[in-house]
Amino acid sequence: MTKQRKVVYDVLRSKRDHPTAQMIFERTQKELPTVSLATIYNCLEALVSHDVVKQVNVDREPSRYCPNLAEHGHFHNKQTGDVIDINFKPDVNLAEFLDLPEGAVIEDLELNIKGFLK
Amino acid sequence: MTKQRKVVYDVLRSKRDHPTAQMIFERTQKELPTVSLATIYNCLEALVSHDVVKQVNVDREPSRYCPNLAEHGHFHNKQTGDVIDINFKPDVNLAEFLDLPEGAVIEDLELNIKGFLK
DNA sequence: GTAGTTTTTTAGAATAATTCTAATTCCAAT
DNA sequence: ATTGGAATTAGAATTATTCTAAAAAACTAC
Ligand SMILES: [Mn+2]
Ligand SMILES: [Mn+2]
Ligand SMILES: [Zn+2]
Ligand SMILES: [Zn+2]
Numbered sequence: 001m002t003k004q005r006k007v008v009y010d011v012l013r014s015k016r017d018h019p020t021a022q023m024i025f026e027r028t029q030k031e032l033p034t035v036s037l038a039t040i041y042n043c044l045e046a047l048v049s050h051d052v053v054k055q056v057n058v059d060r061e062p063s064r065y066c067p068n069l070a071e072h073g074h075f076h077n078k079q080t081g082d083v084i085d086i087n088f089k090p091d092v093n094l095a096e097f098l099d100l101p102e103g104a105v106i107e108d109l110e111l112n113i114k115g116f117l118k
Numbered sequence: 119m120t121k122q123r124k125v126v127y128d129v130l131r132s133k134r135d136h137p138t139a140q141m142i143f144e145r146t147q148k149e150l151p152t153v154s155l156a157t158i159y160n161c162l163e164a165l166v167s168h169d170v171v172k173q174v175n176v177d178r179e180p181s182r183y184c185p186n187l188a189e190h191g192h193f194h195n196k197q198t199g200d201v202i203d204i205n206f207k208p209d210v211n212l213a214e215f216l217d218l219p220e221g222a223v224i225e226d227l228e229l230n231i232k233g234f235l236k
Numbered sequence: 237g238t239a240g241t242t243t244t245t246t247a248g249a250a251t252a253a254t255t256c257t258a259a260t261t262c263c264a265a266t
Numbered sequence: 267a268t269t270g271g272a273a274t275t276a277g278a279a280t281t282a283t284t285c286t287a288a289a290a291a292a293c294t295a296c
Contacts, residue, residue, distance in 0.1 A: 002244065002292090021282080036246050041283070046244095057177055060254080062282060075222060087217040094229075097210040101202070103236040104193060111212075112228040118221040120262090120273065139253080154275045159254065164273095178283080180253060 007031045008043040009052070009067070018056055018064035018074070018083040058083065058112055073111030086113065125149045126161040127170070127185070136174055136182035136192070136201040176201065176230055191229030204231065 001009075011027045012019070019027065025040045044065055047053035056064040058076045064083055066074075073086040088094065095106055119127075129145045130137070137145070143158045162183055165171035174182040176194045182201055184192075191204040206212065213224055 004245075034246085038247075038284090039245055042245075045284095055177075057175060059173075059175055060178075060181065060282095063178065073216065075218065078225065084219070089215050089217055092215040094212065094215065095231075097207050097212065097215075098191065098229075098231075099205040099207055100193065100231075101235060104231075104233060105236050106231055106233045107196065108232040110230045110232075111216075112230075113213075113216075113218075113222075113224055114226040114228075115222060115224045117219060118223055122274075152275085156255090156276075157274050160274075163255095178253095 002043075004028075004032060004035060004039050005043045005046055007035075008040060009047060012047075012053060012065055012067040016067065016085070018066050020062040020064055022062065024065065056083065056112075058114075071109070073113060076112065076114045077116055078114055079116045086111070120161075122146075122150060122153060122157050123161045123164055125153075126158060127165060130165075130171060130183055130185040134185065134203070136184050138180040138182055140180065142183065174201065174230075176232070189227070191231060194230060194232045195234055196232055197234045204229070 007028050008024060011024055011031075015027075021037070021040050021044060024044070025035070025037050028035050028040060044053065044055070048055050048065075052067070052069070054066045054069070056066050056074055058064070058074065066085070068085055071088065073088070075084050075086050076082075077084070094109060094111070100106075125146050126142060129142055129149075133145075139155070139158050139162060142162070143153070143155050146153050146158060162171065162173070166173050166183075170185070170187070172184045172187070174184050174192055176182070176192065184203070186203055189206065191206070193202050193204045194200075195202070212227060212229070218224075
């Protein structure tokens with residue numbers, strides 16, 4: 001954990017709105033005015049590869065980042081652009097409901113929902 | 119339906135391996151040697167926006183395209199790079215198992231699984 | 237502490253999938 | 267055949283991300 005990585009991680013935990021690298025860059029600059037965007041990408045890569053942050057992709061938009069390590073999905077509100085966490089109901093294992101091929105080993109399961117709030 | 123759109127659509131249906139735009143370009147060239155990559159993108163955009171083809175994104179890799187309109191997920195085999203369709207077991211409505219916010223309207227549900235075959 | 241080594245950060249260039257622009261081609265209707 | 271709109275095309279532009287190389291920082295013996 002370097003100073004920069006710590007601030008990036010704190011930025012992610014302090015507002016769990018799934019910011020993009022650019023948004024994280026702007027928030028990190030308030031704390032570390034000389035930080036560079038390359039460093040933000042480097043820090044995020046370090047955090048993601050050490051499984052302390054998840055990278056969330058919705059379509060081909062810029063990646064977003066999430067510090068919630070519990071298994072969960074994402075709801076993308078098309079009206080507001082917000083992305084919020086969606087938990088699975090207790091004791092639900094989604095894989096049970098899928099017709100997976102023989103011998104399939106799941107390493108990662110990603111659920112993205114798009115819609116809006118009535 | 120123009121000639122190009124028809125060939126792109128046929129390419130997609132004839133081998134349902136979720137090809138990228140580049141792969142579709144190469145396959146289409148066998149039928150239409152003068153077709154351009156821009157046209158492939160234009161055709162795919164037309165097919166996707168008319169809901170006859172689905173765009174499938176796995177991480178930040180190039181988009182893949184799928185002519186299967188039934189609700190289904192995707193299994194991305196990390197060992198081979200293949201992407202295959204995953205059907206939900208009969209009469210399963212995944213949304214039932216999710217803790218959605220009050221008033222959430224689902225317009226699209228996307229399930230991507232990464233793993234391998236033992 | 238200093239010298240040497242490794243890691244991280246930084247600025248800026250490079251990359252690559254996709255989109256855009258503007259010119260040309262196609263095609264259906266008159 | 268002419269025309270008008272839509273589609274296709276080649277190539278330039280865009281943009282999120284990655285790469286490169288140099289400077290800074292962090293570590294590790296001595
Ligand atoms: Mn995704
Ligand atoms: Mn996706
Ligand atoms: Zn999340
Ligand atoms: Zn599919």
